[in-house]
Amino acid sequence: MPGATWAWLPAALGMFCGAWLAVDDDRRRSIFVLAGMFLSAAGVTAFGSGLGFAAVTLLVGLVACVVLWMTASGEGWVMAPEAIRIPSGRVFRLLATILVTVAAAGFSRANLIGLPIQPPGAVTASMVLIGLGVLQTGLSEEPLRVGLGLLTMLAGFDLSYSAIEPSVAVMALMASAEVGVALVVSYLLTLTSSVRRQRGQR
C-alpha cells in the first residue's frame, strides 16, 4: 500500500497510549488516552485493512469510551484503592511497562506465529498492546483499570486479527466483545461503588 511506512506513526502513538494507560491513575485522563489509543489503532487499520474497517474500529472504541466515561462521571474520577496487596506504585508500573514493551516488541520481530500482517509496525503495535493489556489486568483488581487493560488487549488483538480474517462478521463479533467489556466494567464499577457507599453508611 502506498505510504504504508507512515503506519509507524499511529502504531507508535498507540503503543505510547497503551503505556500511558498502564501508569496513569486519573480516570478522566485515562479514558481520553484510551480514545487516543483507539484512534491510533484505527490509523494502523486504515493502512492495512482499509478505511471501512478503520471506521468501525474507531466507532466501537469511542462507544466503549463513552460508556466508561458516563459511568466514571457518576462514580467519581479517582481510582478506588486496591483491596489486595499488589505492588502498584507508579515507579514499579513504569518499570514493568518498559520491560513489557521491550519484550513484546522483541517478540513481535520474531513473529513466531507467522502473522502475515501489513503495514509495517502493525505486528509490533499489536503485540505491545496485548502485552500492556495483560500487564494492566495483572497489576490491578480495580474494575476500571482492569477494563482499560482488557480493552487495550482486545484493541491489540483486533489489529492482528482484522488483518488475517478481514470479514464483516468477524469485525462485528470483535466489536461486540469490546463493547461488552465496557458494559461489564461499568456494571462492576457501579456495583462496587454502591456496595462501598452502603458499607460507609453502616
Next chain:
Amino acid sequence: MNAPLVIFAGTLAFALAALLVRHERVLPSLLAAGGAALLAIFVLGVRLDEPFGLLGLSVKVGSVWGILGRAFILGDQNRAAIGFLYLAAAFIFGGGWAAAPGRYFFSVGLVVLALMTASLLVQPFLFAAVFLELAAMGMVVILVTPEHPAVRGGLRLVILYSLAMMAILLAGWTLESAGLTAGVPESASTATVLLVVGFAVIMAVPPFHVWLPAAAPRANPYALTFVIVILQSAGLFFLLRFLDSYVWLRTGVGLMGVVRWTGAIMIAYGGLSAMAQRNLSSAVAYALLVDFGAVLLAVSAGTPAGYQLALGLTGARVVSLSVWALGAQILDSSYGGVTAAQLSGAAYNSPLPAAAAVVGALSVAGVPLTAGFPGRWGLLSALATTRPLAGLALLGGMLAVTLAILRWIGILLRAPEDQPVPISVRSERVLLGVGIGLCVVLGVFPQLLYPWVIQAASSLSNLVP
C-alpha cells in the same frame, strides 16, 4: 422459518418475559424453566428441512440461518449438545425461586444460554470462542450482584475468557493456514500450544482456575452453579468438536498425554485444596476441580467410551451441584455465610438444607449411592486396566474430597451454640427433599440419566463412529 432463528428468538422472548416479572419470586423461575424446557423439546424433536403438519398447516423448518456471511446451522452434529444445555438450564432454573439468586438471574441466564447455543451453532465453529467470551461477560452479571459482590471472581473470569478467545482464534487461523492437517509440523505445534492454552482456560485448569476460588466464597451458590454447569458443559462440547474435526490433533502430537497428566494434576491439587478450606463453597469449588480433572482423564482415553463417560460425568454434575447449591444457599441466607464458624451445628436447626448440601457435595465427590458415582466407577474401571497411575490419582482425589466433606458433616453436627434460626418453608423443604431423592435415585439407577446424556456423543461421528 429456520430453527436457529426460532431458538434465538424464543430464548430472547422468554428472557424478556422473565425480565418483566423480575420482582416476582416464583414466576420468573417458572417462565425461564418452562421456556428452556420447551426449547429443548424443539431442538431435540423438530424435523429439519422437511415439511410436516402443525395445526392443519404445512410447516417447513430450515436448519440454516445465514447472517453477515456466516451461518448458524442446527443439525445432527450439535442438536443433542444444545438440547443438553437447555435441559440442564431448565433443571437449574426450576429450583431457582427457592435460592433467590438475584433479580436478573433468569433473564440474563437465558441470554447467556442463547450465546452458548450460538457458540455451538456457528460455522466456521472457531468463532464459538467469541460467543463463549460474550457468554462469560453475561455470567459476570449473574455471578456479581449487590447481595453477593464477588467482583474479583467476575473480573478474573472475563480476563481469562478474553485470553482464551484470542488463543483459540489464533489457533484456528494457524490451523486453516496450515491446511487443516499436521502437514506443516511447525504450524501444527504452534496451533496445539495455542489450543492447549485456550482450552486450559475454558476447562479451568490450574492456574487458569483462579476465578473459581475467588468467586466461590462470595457468590450466591446457586448462581455459581449455573455459571459452572453451563460454561463447563459448553466448553467440553467445544473441545470435543475440535477433537472430532482435527484427527491429527487427537492422534499425532501427544496431546492426549498432556490432557491425561493435566487431569491427574488437577485431581491431586483439587483434592488436597478441598481438605484445607474453611468455607463450604470454596471446598466444593476445589472438589469441582477434581470433577473437571476426571472429565479430562475420560477425554484423554481417546476412545468412544471415554468421550461418553466425559459427557455422563458432565450430566451428573448438573444434578449434584444443583442439589448442593440449593442447600448451601438456604444455609447461607439463614446463617449469613457458609464458613465453618457460621455453620457450626446448623444441621439441628436446618436439617434438610444441611442434608441437601452434604448429599450434593458427596455426589460431586463421586461417593457410592449418589448420582456422581456411576460415572466415576466407569472411569475407574476403565483406567484400572489401561492407566493405573491415573486411576490411583482419581481414587486419591475422590477420597480427599470425601474426607473434606466428612469434616463438614462434623461441623454441621456440632452442638449448636446460637439461638435457633427460622427453618425453611414447606415448598423449600419439598424441593430439597426431591433434590436429595434425585441424587440418590440416580446413584442407584444410573440408567435413568446416563444413556440419554451420552447420546450427545453420538453426534460426534469421528469420535464415536
